[in-house]
Amino acid sequence: MTHTIGQSIPRIGARDRVTGAQKYTADLPFPGALHVQLVHLDAARLTIKKIRRDYAARVPGVVAIFTAEDLPQPMPRFGPAVADRPLLADPETRFYGEPVAVVAAETLDGAREAAMLLREHIDAEELPPVITIEQALDPASPLVQRPENRPNDPNARTNILREWTFGWGTPPDRAHLVLERAYRFPMVTHFAIEPHAFAAAPDESGVTIWSPTQHPFVLQRVVAACLGLPLARVRIVSPDPGGGFGGKGWPKFEPLLAYMALRLGRPVRLVLTLEESFQSARRTSARIQARTAFDSDGHILSQDLRTDFLVGAYADIGIRVVSKASYAACGPYRTPHAAVHARALLSHTTPSTAFRGFGTPQASWAVESQLNEAARILGIDAVEIRRRNLPRKGEAFIPGDTPADGDWEAALTKAETAIGWHAPLPPGRGRGISLGLKSSSTASASLAIVRLLFDGSVSVFSATSDMGQGARTVFAQIAGRELGISPDRIVLTMGDTAVVPFDSSTSASRSTVFMGNAIVRACVNIRAQLRGLASRAYGVPEDRVSVEPGVVRVAERQLTYVEVLRDGFGPPRGELVGVGEDRGGGFRPDHPLGGRPEFWEFMCSAVEVEVDSDTGAVDVTRLVLASDVGKALNPQQVEAQDEGAAMMGLGHSLMEELILDDRGRVRNLGALDYRLPTTMNMPQELHSILIENEDGPGPYGAKGAGEGGILGIAAAVGAAVHQATGVQIRELPLTPERIWRAIAQR
Amino acid sequence: MSDQLRYQLRVNGKDRDVSAPAHKTLLDVLRDELHLTGTKECCAEGECGACTVHVEGDAVCACLVLAAEMPGHEITTIEGLAADGRLDPLQAAFVQCGAVQCGFCIPGMIMSARALLNGTPRPTREEVQDALSGNLCRCGGYSRIVDAVIKAGTAS
Numbered sequence: 001m002t003h004t005i006g007q008s009i010p011r012i013g014a015r016d017r018v019t020g021a022q023k024y025t026a027d028l029p030f031p032g033a034l035h036v037q038l039v040h041l042d043a044a045r046l047t048i049k050k051i052r053r054d055y056a057a058r059v060p061g062v063v064a065i066f067t068a069e070d071l072p073q074p075m076p077r078f079g080p081a082v083a084d085r086p087l088l089a090d091p092e093t094r095f096y097g098e099p100v101a102v103v104a105a106e107t108l109d110g111a112r113e114a115a116m117l118l119r120e121h122i123d124a125e126e127l128p129p130v131i132t133i134e135q136a137l138d139p140a141s142p143l144v145q146r147p148e149n150r151p152n153d154p155n156a157r158t159n160i161l162r163e164w165t166f167g168w169g170t171p172p173d174r175a176h177l178v179l180e181r182a183y184r185f186p187m188v189t190h191f192a193i194e195p196h197a198f199a200a201a202p203d204e205s206g207v208t209i210w211s212p213t214q215h216p217f218v219l220q221r222v223v224a225a226c227l228g229l230p231l232a233r234v235r236i237v238s239p240d241p242g243g244g245f246g247g248k249g250w251p252k253f254e255p256l257l258a259y260m261a262l263r264l265g266r267p268v269r270l271v272l273t274l275e276e277s278f279q280s281a282r283r284t285s286a287r288i289q290a291r292t293a294f295d296s297d298g299h300i301l302s303q304d305l306r307t308d309f310l311v312g313a314y315a316d317i318g319i320r321v322v323s324k325a326s327y328a329a330c331g332p333y334r335t336p337h338a339a340v341h342a343r344a345l346l347s348h349t350t351p352s353t354a355f356r357g358f359g360t361p362q363a364s365w366a367v368e369s370q371l372n373e374a375a376r377i378l379g380i381d382a383v384e385i386r387r388r389n390l391p392r393k394g395e396a397f398i399p400g401d402t403p404a405d406g407d408w409e410a411a412l413t414k415a416e417t418a419i420g421w422h423a424p425l426p427p428g429r430g431r432g433i434s435l436g437l438k439s440s441s442t443a444s445a446s447l448a449i450v451r452l453l454f455d456g457s458v459s460v461f462s463a464t465s466d467m468g469q470g471a472r473t474v475f476a477q478i479a480g481r482e483l484g485i486s487p488d489r490i491v492l493t494m495g496d497t498a499v500v501p502f503d504s505s506t507s508a509s510r511s512t513v514f515m516g517n518a519i520v521r522a523c524v525n526i527r528a529q530l531r532g533l534a535s536r537a538y539g540v541p542e543d544r545v546s547v548e549p550g551v552v553r554v555a556e557r558q559l560t561y562v563e564v565l566r567d568g569f570g571p572p573r574g575e576l577v578g579v580g581e582d583r584g585g586g587f588r589p590d591h592p593l594g595g596r597p598e599f600w601e602f603m604c605s606a607v608e609v610e611v612d613s614d615t616g617a618v619d620v621t622r623l624v625l626a627s628d629v630g631k632a633l634n635p636q637q638v639e640a641q642d643e644g645a646a647m648m649g650l651g652h653s654l655m656e657e658l659i660l661d662d663r664g665r666v667r668n669l670g671a672l673d674y675r676l677p678t679t680m681n682m683p684q685e686l687h688s689i690l691i692e693n694e695d696g697p698g699p700y701g702a703k704g705a706g707e708g709g710i711l712g713i714a715a716a717v718g719a720a721v722h723q724a725t726g727v728q729i730r731e732l733p734l735t736p737e738r739i740w741r742a743i744a745q746r
Numbered sequence: 747m748s749d750q751l752r753y754q755l756r757v758n759g760k761d762r763d764v765s766a767p768a769h770k771t772l773l774d775v776l777r778d779e780l781h782l783t784g785t786k787e788c789c790a791e792g793e794c795g796a797c798t799v800h801v802e803g804d805a806v807c808a809c810l811v812l813a814a815e816m817p818g819h820e821i822t823t824i825e826g827l828a829a830d831g832r833l834d835p836l837q838a839a840f841v842q843c844g845a846v847q848c849g850f851c852i853p854g855m856i857m858s859a860r861a862l863l864n865g866t867p868r869p870t871r872e873e874v875q876d877a878l879s880g881n882l883c884r885c886g887g888y889s890r891i892v893d894a895v896i897k898a899g900t901a902s
Contacts (some may be wrong), residue, residue: 016822017846018838018852020853024786026783108778154765192851193850240849242850271787468847468885470847637844671788682887730752
């Protein structure tokens, strides 16, 4: 079976994952490696006065202790967007969990004991931190970053790390209804079940780093820049992550480990606890002030959005999250006038980073909730008001940008039908609907190498990270289709920068489109080479040779690829190596985001809930997801992604929130106190609907998928809770306590 | 080291010699001493279920028991489930139902589900949800996992 496009073939790698054979980073043996432990303190903001290391140094097996003083000066800094993060706190900590020292020992127990002793012998002065949006904007608050580290930045003496204005059109002369509301989205953490793990080893050619990173080439670039090494001397090996969701996208402690490995001349390894993983990555929290004007028919006339995102102590990729989400924050609607003022605010909190949806769930919570409130005031059905504002396919709803690229109304209508939108509801129940639209990857590049081996089997080389979405499976389906080979004769190699060619990232739901196209082109390249090989082997001009998937036609003869390889190469044997690339629309300096999105990721979410008015507890009785995916190359995998994203959305809608005290400490650090959806929170009914019009830019008309499911869940849940209870809550999560209080105060 | 204990564990039907400090958990010993890395570590406090193994057929969080208390007990890990390279029907059902995404929670999930099916071969959906409520998954919506357990129960 070679043509498996559109079929749910079983996931490649599933067998190893059900038998326990799959090796994640922490499962790999690193013979002779030193165990590393981070030393961090019990508050967000401290100035280190003195570190007494003699007790720690006496622990048997301790090989090295590094503090800021032991590192090169000025301290090496790193970051994917701005190199603002020091290897160790220098000397002020800027977030709870930022390491002030690091210990390397022969045993894990030794490293832990030494780290504990070091921590107990640190003389530090605690300072008041900035942990809320209001504090970050208060001119009287301390500065998170030093102005001298932000040269040529007009905001250097504020906690505004970056700000942007986006917009188009002219404000309306008059409006029937103007609503202005503020919505809040909490800090939440990725909680991949695999905690972060890293290793680094020096070798003849430089340094090799093992990390379950989603973007090995970003890590290579950042480590090389931080340590002053050529790219070729930094090798990244990235075993399949045990969940990423953006949290494993951008460098964390790899630069520090690489430095230690080179300095000590020995391999080093560090496995974070779940608590430390919480302290390493989170979603950007936000306050979004939305002022929306409507005519009497519910048409949107204007959106005026002030989006304040609380990023952490360092830029990480947070500034891109803010700009990208804010740029498209008006959602999938005709918006004649838009004015968006976006700010990324520094704080003494965990550096916020990419997290499924990349800022869009925060913006959607505000804009979609506001649309639901407006619909109620205007007396228009929530589905109908959306229908009236949706652009048709091909319509440029953001002037000058990628037009609407799907039949979005079809998704809305299918969700409306599937949830039973117009059916009567018993008391205590409510329904809500919401749309989500996310800008996909803009300027980025993917390369793939496909090798057609002498026996007709195939090796594919790709830097995409198979972190649960099933990239290997889809790529094998694509290569199988293009070369007429069964996926079980195709092997994918991923995640080693010494072996696989460049790829920008596994992010933005881009891999099926970008890497998929690159693999198609590498296969086309192989077919062209086969044509030349056949022409030479059989002495027939190239114009009488045609190559299709699995078949070579030479004049009147029909041959297999293997026959052509055998006849073309003869006894010395050989193979064909195809290279393919996709750079999308390319970098455009005039575009606010540096390039147009290749496609829009569009999803309609509809939920039905039952609220217990005595306790405020929400039970999700039905959940419907309708996504416009162009073409589902493996429908089961697409549906599973949509469902997983929606479940994650139920998490931040109903229960998840990192709770900080006034010293900036996370009080619900870890699995006991941070609530995550479990099987007990599953929707009673769940329907995934895929809209397939084969109108995407990827192989066979595919668009990206995997983030859509999370985008609109919160606003749909918020509207459903309102219908069930009559209370409108504009701050997530909608915990039982928050709902119960709102009902009591009604 | 002075606090090193020597004892024998019976794991997946084989007696294994262990030499480890007294404070090591069953999870530590399985992973670090016996190199059975199919059992995963996530929260290390008994909340996530990633380290679930069977002790005398019961699902137990390996992070919550001391390995030195385990001699004389029959321990089964995910590596012990497939017999002679043939998948347990539950493992096969996880593959077929598309229940596996990143896979990190899956060994623990399968061990919890196997313990359920051993006692309740045809569980209801609610019984499956209840039995797996201590196993966290972050990739999926749980529904395919529940489907797989029910399918395996029906098939057996």
